[in-house]
Amino acid sequence: MLRVFLLLLILATGTVQARTILHRPIELETPSGVLYGSLLLPQSDSPVPVALLIAGSGPTDRNGNNPAGRNDSLKRLAETLAQRGIASVRYDKRGVAASLAAAPDERMLSVEDYVADAAAWGRKLGADSRFSRVVLIGHSEGALIASLAAEQAGAAALVSIAGSGRPIDQVLMEQLSTRLPTPLLAFSAALIEELKAGRTHERIPEPLVVLFRPSVQPYLISLFRQDPALAFARLRIPALIVQGRHDIQVGIEDAQALKAAKPDAELLLIDGMNHVLRIVPADTQRQLPTYDKPELPLASALGQGIGDFVLRDEQPK
Numbered sequence: 001m002l003r004v005f006l007l008l009l010i011l012a013t014g015t016v017q018a019r020t021i022l023h024r025p026i027e028l029e030t031p032s033g034v035l036y037g038s039l040l041l042p043q044s045d046s047p048v049p050v051a052l053l054i055a056g057s058g059p060t061d062r063n064g065n066n067p068a069g070r071n072d073s074l075k076r077l078a079e080t081l082a083q084r085g086i087a088s089v090r091y092d093k094r095g096v097a098a099s100l101a102a103a104p105d106e107r108m109l110s111v112e113d114y115v116a117d118a119a120a121w122g123r124k125l126g127a128d129s130r131f132s133r134v135v136l137i138g139h140s141e142g143a144l145i146a147s148l149a150a151e152q153a154g155a156a157a158l159v160s161i162a163g164s165g166r167p168i169d170q171v172l173m174e175q176l177s178t179r180l181p182t183p184l185l186a187f188s189a190a191l192i193e194e195l196k197a198g199r200t201h202e203r204i205p206e207p208l209v210v211l212f213r214p215s216v217q218p219y220l221i222s223l224f225r226q227d228p229a230l231a232f233a234r235l236r237i238p239a240l241i242v243q244g245r246h247d248i249q250v251g252i253e254d255a256q257a258l259k260a261a262k263p264d265a266e267l268l269l270i271d272g273m274n275h276v277l278r279i280v281p282a283d284t285q286r287q288l289p290t291y292d293k294p295e296l297p298l299a300s301a302l303g304q305g306i307g308d309f310v311l312r313d314e315q316p317k
Contacts, residue, residue: 122153165257244273
């Protein structure tokens with residue numbers, strides 16, 4: 001009888017933990033075109049919180065992938081949250097993947113447009129009776145977009161993952177300082193100052209074209225005028241700062257700067273986690289292959305920490 005009871009208990013526990021997750025396409029109409037996304041909705045008899053996942057810089061799609069590699073970081077995060085009973089929407093930014101037609105020329109892109117899009121997504125989800133509250137979760141540059149959009153989006157809370165705590169031009173110069181010869185580094189520094197002043201340049205040395213091509217310069221101008229720490233400090237909602245200790249793109253000092261800007265924010269430092277949310281060695285060369293390995297599991301502390309934060313103050317709508 002005891003064995004039968006234990007078996008029934010195990011089966012019952014498994015039933016409670018298993019969730020039916022609905023996968024649905026979702027769209028957002030904007031004045032300049034349609035943005036396309038994916039909705040993960042845990043089946044529930046009552047409204048659930050919904051996380052709007054905002055991808056990082058460049059041509060990064062809804063799943064966290066770009067031409068440099070497929071890691072599925074945001075897709076895996078959405079699936080992890082769904083198992084905690086948290087719905088999510090992740091979307092292709094305008095000019096990227098399925099949303100390419102909304103901005104076919106990257107000269108059309110700006111931080112302000114990305115902020116307006118995130119705010120519009122937030123309002124759309126906030127008006128949906130299936131959801132109890134909206135939480136913005138931004139990764140890397142997406143953390144800045146989330147901070148700037150939070151009030152307009154009607155967000156109840158915000159999560160910054162690997163978000164910069166300094167103006168992006170400073171981060172960029174820090175990264176370039178160890179990778180460029182002196183003449184190209186000097187050119188980059190001078191060009192960044194020109195872009196900060198709102199002036200573009202057509203003639204770019206070949207080794208720097210990928211980073212500073214003329215067509216991307218209008219976006220860089222809009223990006224360089226932002227101050228991530230200041231935007232984070234202005235938040236009037238609960239916030240969680242998540243930072244991996246083995247992130248080779250954004251450092252712990254950035255997370256600490258965000259914490260200093262908003263002292264009531266929570267800070268979660270995850271041992272061994274890198275920029276694509278996996279547990280890896282600190283060595284840069286051993287990390288790089290993980291940027292193109294979607295099969296690697298996410299850091300378990302990431303889903304646990306974000307899930308706990310989102311659900312802690314959950315109230316019925």
